[in-house]
Amino acid sequence: MNDKENIIRRAEATIAAVATPAGTGGIAVVRVSGADALDVVARCWRGLPPASMTSHTAHLGEVVDGDGNAVDQVVLTVFRAPRSYTGEDTVELSCHGSPWVQRRVLEVLTAAGARQATRGEFTRRAFLTGRMDLSQAEAVADLTAAESAAAARVALNQLRGAFAGRLRDLHDRLVHFVALLELELDFSEEDVTFADRDRLLQLADEMDGEIAALAATFADGNAIRRGVPLAIAGATNAGKSTLLNALTGDDRAIVSDVHGTTRDTIEETLTVGGTLLRLTDTAGLRDTADAVEALGIERSLRAVDRARVVLWVIDATAPATVADLATVLLPRCAGKTLLVIINKTDLAAADAVRERLATLALPEGTVVVEMSARREADVERLRREVERVAVPRVALDADTVVVTNARHHEALTRALEALRRGRKALRDGVSAEFVAQDLREVMAHIGSITGTITTDAVLHDIFDNFCIGK
Ligand SMILES: Nc1nc2c(ncn2[C@@H]2O[C@H](COP(=O)(O)OP(=O)(O)OP(=O)(O)O)[C@@H](O)[C@H]2O)c(=O)[nH]1
């Protein structure tokens, strides 16, 4: 018995779990799924016999314990296989939301023959019964965890199968491609090259373009899913913490005119344009003999390294800091978006700082904002500027495919490597046999995303990140 059969065999047990969050609520939903779900529920149910219920109907009744004592009055909804989330017979009991009632209902179900579900087991079954592919199952976890409109949108598109559809299409074309190559192999004795190699090269180029384009969406996709990391960096006393507070509208960070007020990194989130931004305020950068401050500065630099967008705050009254800070910050900003903020223009003109900035090689597309954190209108202008540079410009309509998952990105990258090896072999006139081998590898990587090819370890990693009851 291999792993997959083993999983399917185990999957035959009927499982139960509370699907709503722990604690008291108006209602709590207990899910039961498995071939015996209706029988299990029937053993602790007073009302219309579940076996006689039509799929997708709801019924009022009572959950009763082994002695026939009522535990709760509930609404039972039945979903018959295969038209259920898991693809198996499923019953959902909407109970009263007391933690005690939830626990008792679960105990009674367990006594009636159900087993407590493990993390993500309902969704795992949906995958194993073919209700969804692996990329869709992962989208379920993402949608459950979505923290912004944009994150929810990309997860929903993935759940609906937009990504899966593109992968299926790629897979079909790979199959066709390999078939053409095999045709050539079959007739190789007769010394004919069938598949026109130019045509094959063209096909390979098309697929290359598509896989590369998909892989390239990961930078935005990842930022949308996890939130865009921004670091507020600069010299001490420039007004970084003041800006964090102003942007988030919260008094989160301590502000003072003492240089080196912020010792540690401070993280806050902000939603703009439907996208979650993760702002990190950092300890001001300066030479210091203080060991603790030096540790804080190390953290500042790490926050800059992790950021996608760096807000370099410069005090307009301290233009002398520009050169030193440029040496520290600019090399770290390669490939990132840099937003330079000349702050405190209520105290001094921005000219001196601007002149110094003009002598630097700032990354392309660097935006410079002159402002005073003391003026509400300036803060508003900064917020708009942050939105403009930080929010990924992805049109989030119904069929937009954005790769949001590192596992998928990795698989696409490997698929692309194998495809490029195959293309090179094709161009070099290498025997079709070897080209086909590379192409099969491309298929395997694509298949690992949708789960046509997968291992128990991969499945475990994925579903272990789910909550119980999902
Ligand atoms: N006049 C004026 N003062 C400002 C402005 N922005 C910040 N300040 C003041 O500048 C001082 C330093 O501000 P902070 O926000 O603590 O500066 P910081 O960059 O976080 O400093 P460190 O944490 O020490 O690195 C405080 O007294 C602020 O009130 C501004 O635009 N105009």
Ligand SMILES: [Mg+2]
């Ligand atoms: Mg500070």
